[in-house]
Amino acid sequence: MSEVKPFFATTLSGLEPLLAEEFESFGFTNVETTKRGVSFETDYRGMVKANMCSRFAIRILLPWAEGRAKDPEGLYRFAKKLPWEQVLSSRGTLFINSSVSSDFFDHSHYAALKVKDAIADRFREKTGKRPSVAKENPDLVIHLRIHESMVLISLDSSGDSLHRRGYRPPGAKAPLNETLAAAMIALSKWTPEKTLYIPMCGSGTLVMEAAMKAANLPSQWFRPHFGFMKWKDYDRKVAEEVRLEIWQGRNTDKVKILASDVDRDALRQTQSVVSKIAWEHDITIEDQNFFDLPEDQSGVTVILNPPYGERMRPENIEQMYRDMGLKLKNDFANGDAWIITSNAEALNHVGFRPHAKHTLYNGKLECKYYGFGLYQGSRKDKPVTEE
Structure with a gap:
């Protein structure tokens, strides 16, 4: 062993x-x-x-x-x-x-x-x-x-794919892979000391991955079975010891996460997955359009997974991304925004120069994940990190 x-x-x-x-x-x-x-x-x-x-x-x-x-x-x-x-x-x-x-x-x-x-x-x-x-x-x-x-x-040794965490209810929609969501949280460099806002939260995958990270619990915490548990040399004692170590290392400090969407079915699913956390966090889930959010959200980290434009006319998707950039600039000063999309052309209309660029894959779609500093004025000398 x-x-x-x-x-x-x-x-x-x-x-x-x-x-x-x-x-x-x-x-x-x-x-x-x-x-x-x-x-x-x-x-x-x-x-x-x-x-x-x-x-x-x-x-x-x-x-x-x-x-x-x-x-x-x-x-x-x-x-x-x-x-x-x-x-x-x-x-x-x-x-x-x-x-x-x-x-x-x-x-x-x-x-x-x-x-x-x-x-x-x-x-x-x-x-x-x-x-x-x-x-x-x-x-x-x-x-x-x-x-x-x-x-x-x-x-x-895993059995089922590890992106299936076990916190999602049976039959729930999952437009964003859980592993990808965890990576988006990590790449954003968000830490629990800062407020995190996830508009267009969909089924709550980003919200849950962020909450688990803040709690210092692995995303597999709610998963009951792994492939190695059926192996002939399965050692239950070791598995239970590892799980106990994870529990003892948890963080019960409150973290502030805001989430919103206009799809009420998605909001109910988000509420369902977040309710599985065994202690209270300051997680607010609202039926709210991102563009109607009240002003002055200074210092907040924003992570957006907006529509990619497959079912929208080009001029409409470009205007949407332009409006998204204006909203971020006007109401989220001194914070950071991260946007993932497969529509690189639409992303150019946000109006900010990204300080970080990553290429990720949402299923078979090649996506760009860009980070923007939400500042007042100009930062033309800000370096760009590209991966």
């Missing part, structure tokens, strides 16, 4: 530096960024902490077996030799995620099928029974990656 092993965490494109910094703060070693992921080393306790505490990871994978195969039968032979009985029961369930980039394999689904057959045949020969495939809540999630002839099989 105390053995240090290599792990790999996947994340959204653009969040690799945030994830690496987070893992270094956890005390993990050999932390290195790659495309859409971070490799690191830690022990079993660290693996549990990565799942429970990471705000920016999507999955925590344990590389388990590596080999070569130049055809489906070679892949079958490689997979059948692996000691699957060490990680899965013959009565268990499994699911295989596969990704193939190879001239030797035509289809990722067929590659996954060959590995599944190899596992079933190995169990059948050894025990007379075989595990079954289950897409929903399997005992073991396997990640198969093939690049040319190189084969990597990893075990998914």
Whole structure:
């Protein structure tokens, strides 16, 4: 259990530096960024902490077996030799995620099928029974990656994607990925000492991620299950110890967060998720149009996820962003504003020169996330940070 092993965490494109910094703060070693992921080393306790505490990871994978195969039968032979009985029961369930980039394999689904057959045949020969495939809540999630002839099989310690935090009610709309929302809060450099205002709050994802950060509780706090909890070597005692450490490190100081929207269904959902926090914060959620907000909101940090313009005429979306900039300039002096949008042209009409630029992805949409200093007068010499 105390053995240090290599792990790999996947994340959204653009969040690799945030994830690496987070893992270094956890005390993990050999932390290195790659495309859409971070490799690191830690022990079993660290693996549990990565799942429970990471705000920016999507999955925590344990590389388990590596080999070569130049055809489906070679892949079958490689997979059948692996000691699957060490990680899965013959009565268990499994699911295989596969990704193939190879001239030797035509289809990722067929590659996954060959590995599944190899596992079933190995169990059948050894025990007379075989595990079954289950897409929903399997005992073991396997990640198969093939690049040319190189084969990597990893075990998914997260199970379901870590962006599914567990605080959202079933069937709720989620237009903003929770991991992306956590990154937006982090990149804004907002700290709980300042008032945070989230207009156009939608379903409350940004509000909840900010509240969790202020409370020093990980966004996974409300999630009851992880993939490693079904592993044969699951150590409940370690998991409970890590969870207790998280609870003891919480911050119960009040934080002031304002949120508003004109969609009452969205506001009810925001109220629902925020109510899950076990102690009182100064969180105000109002049925309020951003442009009708009372004047003089000096010193406030504002984070906006406005419409991107897919269903609006170009002149209308440009005017909306122009009005948004005027509202920020007139009523939010001495604060900061952060705006995310996939409409870079509309963003040019805000009327401020950004002091920071980040490229993020909301689903498949490439978005710009810009930070603006809300000052009076001119700051043409303000440097721009671009990532």
